Amino acid sequence: MPEGLAELRARISEDLEILAYPTPDWVSPRAAPNGSIALDCAIIGGGQYGLTLAAGLRRERVGRIAVFDAAPQGLEGPWRSFARMAMLRTPKTLTGTELGIPSLSFRAWWEAQHGRAGWEAMFRIPRTAWMDYLDWLRATLDLPVRNRWALIALEPVEGGALLRLRFATPEGEQTIHAATCILATGAAGSGGYAIPAEVAERVPAERLVHANDSFDVARFAGQRIAVLGAGASGFDTAAAALRAGARAAAVCFRRASLPGANPRRWMENAGFLAQYVALPDARKWGYMRHLLSIGQGPPKPTYDDAIALPGFSLHAKLAMDSLTCANGTISLRCGDQTLQADALVVATGLRVNLADRPELAAVAAHAALWEDRFQPAPGQESAALGRFPYLDQHGAFTERHPGTAPWLDRVLTITRGAVLSLGPVSASNSGMKYTAPRLIEGVKRRLLLDQEEQDWAAFLGQDHAELPIPTAEPIR
Ligand SMILES: Cc1cc2nc3c(=O)[nH]c(=O)nc-3n(C[C@H](O)[C@H](O)[C@H](O)COP(=O)(O)OP(=O)(O)OC[C@H]3O[C@@H](n4cnc5c(N)ncnc54)[C@H](O)[C@@H]3O)c2cc1C
Known part of the structure; x- marks a missing residue:
């Protein structure tokens, strides 16, 4: 019998109380240049990471957060916009968002409504249920989220002692000051995605979309589509289009065969997930370069689902220079086969390049990248990996030239760009259990160092009396 969400809420209150130690607030308020009190931490991005980090900071008594x-x-996030799979790609047993408190877990939320049998019966978490759970988490913990606030600039002020964040909001531009900032802006947060110029030049815009854009797949009803890219999103878009009435969906990719291996599952062990950060740079580079070189196909359930759909086809050896469009028909060659389509979906993934994010201009001007810090062995070069930011063990940016921007340790990130420094799956559900606490400690570290002198004076200035003051008479 499901316990129901009301009972679960009561269990959460009790759990939070049991685990409340240590309870005192400890972060001193800091005045901002405009007379306001600065936030202890501004979290940019209210997806699964942003919410989890907010909840975690609050539990650590970092109270002035937004x-x-x-x-x-x-x-927020991809789940109700451009994600098109029926269920999450990762096992349902992943943890992280609950920060170690069982009653806050997806499983507890699910079982409260569907019972233990409902949990056992589920194969993987339905995509929309995952977002429903995140909504519930936000509401239950009353997390301070402001929607429609887009960060447009982040700069140091007061000699780097604070950050000034500028936002575009429905009420016009707003400024917030904060001692620290976490960029939890998602997979595209340290770069982005784009339709390659060679494709945009050859296919008219009305026949072309990017899989990471929000659009209704019903637009493909009755059409033949070609999808460039055989990763999970390419498969998801092809399957969703077929279900929405597309006549055919051809998934095309450059490699000679579909990548069948998924070493990321091997990485999901408590040693690797937690201690990847301790590995030497050359080893981190080796892991990531290997993953990039072998590519990543779709998860098996996604693959099985798609290939069973009438109209689905898969094509290796795509020759990009064969792509043309004439009289409304797109044509492209894969191996010795020529395919024709009415619309083209680009699903070639994301790139990391801080320079692509205007709001990060001040960070990009000073932050060290891997190409600044690491020289790969001959044959191990990768221009793409070289552009990843070189982060410290807490996910904070580091200076390209020491002494020029010490404020960078106030800015932490958990986006695609973080994965070379923090771990290949650190930005996904799979790594959150270990990565979220790491970032939270990074924020606390900076805040404690900021008030080091003040704390020392307060420590010396108090008598810390615990016992009654001894009298002149000896105690017998
Ligand atoms: C289609 C898809 C499916 C995935 N499926 C899985 C899966 O099954 N399992 C798994 O482990 N991982 C999966 N991932 C990877 C990862 O778990 C997700 O990308 C997840 O959404 C990351 O959470 P996040 O909170 O870091 O970012 P997001 O959920 O993307 O949230 C980032 C938020 O930042 C906001 N934002 C961005 N820029 C700004 C700005 N300038 N100002 C203010 N806000 C901003 C966005 O609006 C967004 O809401 C998937 C990723 C994608 C894209």
Whole structure:
């Protein structure tokens, strides 16, 4: 019998109380240049990471926090916008968002409504249920999220002692000051995605979309589509289009065969997930370069689902220079086969390049990248990996030239760009259990160092009396 969400809420209150130690607030308020009190931490991005980090910081008694998200409420992250799979790609047993408190877990939320049998019966978490759970987490913990606040600039002020964040909001531009900032802006947060110029030049815009854009797949009803890229998103878009009435969906990729291996599952062990950060740079580079070189196909359930759909086809050896469009028909060659389509979906993934994010201009001007810090062995070069930011063990940016921007340790990130420094799956659900606490400690570290002198004076200035003051008479 499900316990129901009301009972679960009561269990959460009790759990939070049991685990409340240590309870005192400890972060001293800091005045901002505009007379306001600065936030202890501004979290940019109200997706699963932003919410988890907010909840975690609050539990650590970092109280002046706020989460800002450019999207309207309910549309944070990919789950209700451009994600098109029926269920999450990762096992349902993953933990992280609950920060070690069972009653806050997805499983507890699910079982409260569907019972233990409902949990056992589920194979993987339904995509929309995952977002429903995140909504519930936000509401239950009353997390301070401001929607439709898009970060447009982040700069140091007061000699780097604080950050000034500027936002575009429905009420016009707003400024917030904060001692620290976490960029939890998602997979595209340290770069982005784009339709390659060679494709945009050859296919008219009305026949071309990117899989990471929000669009209704019903637009493909009755059409033949070609999808460039055989990763999970390419498969998801092809399957969703077929279900929405597309006549055919051809998934095309450059390699000679579909990558069948998924070593990321091997990485999901408590040693690797937690201590990847301790590995030497050359080893981190080796892991990531290997993953990039072998590519990543779709998860098996996604693959099985797609290939069973009438109209689905898969094509290796795509020759990009064969792509043309004439009289409304797109044509492209894969191996010795020529395919024709009415519309083209680009699903070639994301790139990391801080320079692509205007709001990070001040960070990009000073932050060290891997190409600044690491020289790969001959044959191990990768221009793409070289552009990843070189982060410290807490996910904070580091200076390209020491002494020029010490404020960078106030800015932490958990986006695609963080994965070379923090771990290949650190930005996904799979790594959150270990990565979220790491970032939280990074924020606390900076805040404690900021008030080091003040704390020392307060420590010496108090008598810390515990016992009654001894009298002149000896105690017998
Ligand atoms: C289609 C898809 C499916 C995935 N499926 C899985 C899966 O099954 N399992 C798994 O482990 N991982 C999966 N991932 C990877 C990862 O778990 C997700 O990307 C997840 O959404 C990351 O959470 P996040 O909170 O870091 O970022 P997001 O959920 O993307 O949230 C980032 C938020 O930042 C906001 N934002 C961005 N820029 C700004 C700005 N300038 N100002 C204010 N707000 C901003 C966005 O509006 C967004 O709401 C998937 C990723 C994608 C894209």
